[in-house]
């Protein structure tokens with residue numbers, strides 16, 4: 001007799017090996033019977049998007065032990081995430097697509113393999129506003145998180161990290177508390193044969209309630225989870241950056257959008273980007289001719305005005321719908337700053 005499949009596979013995809021439609025097999029015989037009656041045509045696969053072998057799976061019904069999926073005899077499979085949470089990245093991808101559609105946002109969710117499989121992380125990208133939300137499943141070391149953050153922020157107007165169970169290093173959490181005052185977390189709840197995401201914000205000793213995606217909103221400042229005590233935005237009451245500035249800002253004309261009105265690390269990535277570009281441009285323009293210096297000064301003033309306007313629209317008491325438009329102006333401004341800096345460099 002063939003060796004039974006001892007992996008106790010609880011998740012699969014439906015339809016074909018490449019499918020993105022995940023399923024959690026009910027453990028109780030009665031529920032599995034009901035599933036079979038309701039969906040007699042379903043076929044189950046050890047999906048490639050689950051990091052699986054692509055082989056076909058059968059649903060094994062037991063009354064005396066838990067039901068599970070099983071490979072054909074003698075299948076060699078190296079999939080590791082066989083448990084009930086093994087398809088969570090597919091469930092969230094679906095949830096995000098649905099959420100974006102419902103909220104009328106043009107966006108895409110993409111799976112990210114960081115070396116241990118397709119379920120390491122899921123990125124949500126809003127097309128027009130170039131906003132990003134990273135749902136992190138795999139545990140990252142602090143330096144890994146840092147470099148991933150820098151990479152994601154490079155061309156993003158806002159970036160939010162939402163961490164799965166155990167995926168954030170304590171140092172990373174420390175830094176997140178410092179930046180935003182809270183850490184966003186996700187977990188999943190099993191609902192029938194699917195699982196759906198719940199999100200909350202943890203703020204040191206207290207947390208908000210776990211809520212579904214539908215309760216959250218994508219705002220120009222990023223993902224907003226209800227109940228989060230927003231810290232007063234730096235752009236309203238500018239604070240001087242505590243960390244020493246890198247020497248890139250070295251001697252140059254005094255910047256209007258520069259250190260004096262510099263805001264803290266909680267500022268939106270777009271504002272930080274504009275500030276950085278202004279600093280870089282000023283450093284470059286210092287040794288350029290008068291014509292270029294005039295252009296640089298004009299952009300500097302424009303940036304200062306934009307930062308203030310954007311700050312007003314995205315104050316502590318939520319955001320104004322106009323902010324999306326103003327964010328786009330900030331993008332345009334950043335492009336002009338980059339262009340002038342390139343012509344000098």
Ligand SMILES: [Zn+2]
Pocket residue numbers: 046052053054055071076077078079
């Ligand atoms: Zn397999």
